[in-house]
Amino acid sequence: QVQLVESGGGLVQAGGSLRLSCAASGLISGSYTMGWFRQAPGKERESLASIIWRAGNTYYADSVKGRFTISRDNAKNTVYLQMNSLKAEDTADYYCAALRGNIIGIFTRPEYWGQGTQVTVSS
Numbered sequence: 001q002v003q004l005v006e007s008g009g010g011l012v013q014a015g016g017s018l019r020l021s022c023a024a025s026g027l028i029s030g031s032y033t034m035g036w037f038r039q040a041p042g043k044e045r046e047s048l049a050s051i052i053w054r055a056g057n058t059y060y061a062d063s064v065k066g067r068f069t070i071s072r073d074n075a076k077n078t079v080y081l082q083m084n085s086l087k088a089e090d091t092a093d094y095y096c097a098a099l100r101g102n103i104i105g106i107f108t109r110p111e112y113w114g115q116g117t118q119v120t121v122s123s
Helices: none
Strands: 003-007 010-013 018-025 032-039 046-052 058-060 068-073 078-083 092-100 117-122
Touching (some): 018 092, 032 068, 032 078, 046 068, 046 078, 058 068
Parallel strands (some): 010 117
Antiparallel strands (some): 003 018, 032 046, 046 058, 068 078, 092 117
């Protein structure tokens, strides 16, 4: 059974940084692409970034390009989202997700979701 468990959310001031972690388990050996999404109150869920697990290729939405960085630690089966220069509009619930295959570009329909972690940016 696939499990994705996020951590690292919290309250931060505008201009600050946070690093989210996503511990993955149960992913059968093969090709996977991991991604980060967010959903702000009253808004649709937004795909932010993705990383092809084996190759390490990364992709970003324009809204976070240059501020957020996705990475992974193969030994720890963990994906990270480093968020810098945070803005009030980055306030949202952040979700880790996975999709089988080597996906070029950010994806919108994962097969697996984490439970989410809340990020609040105060202005």
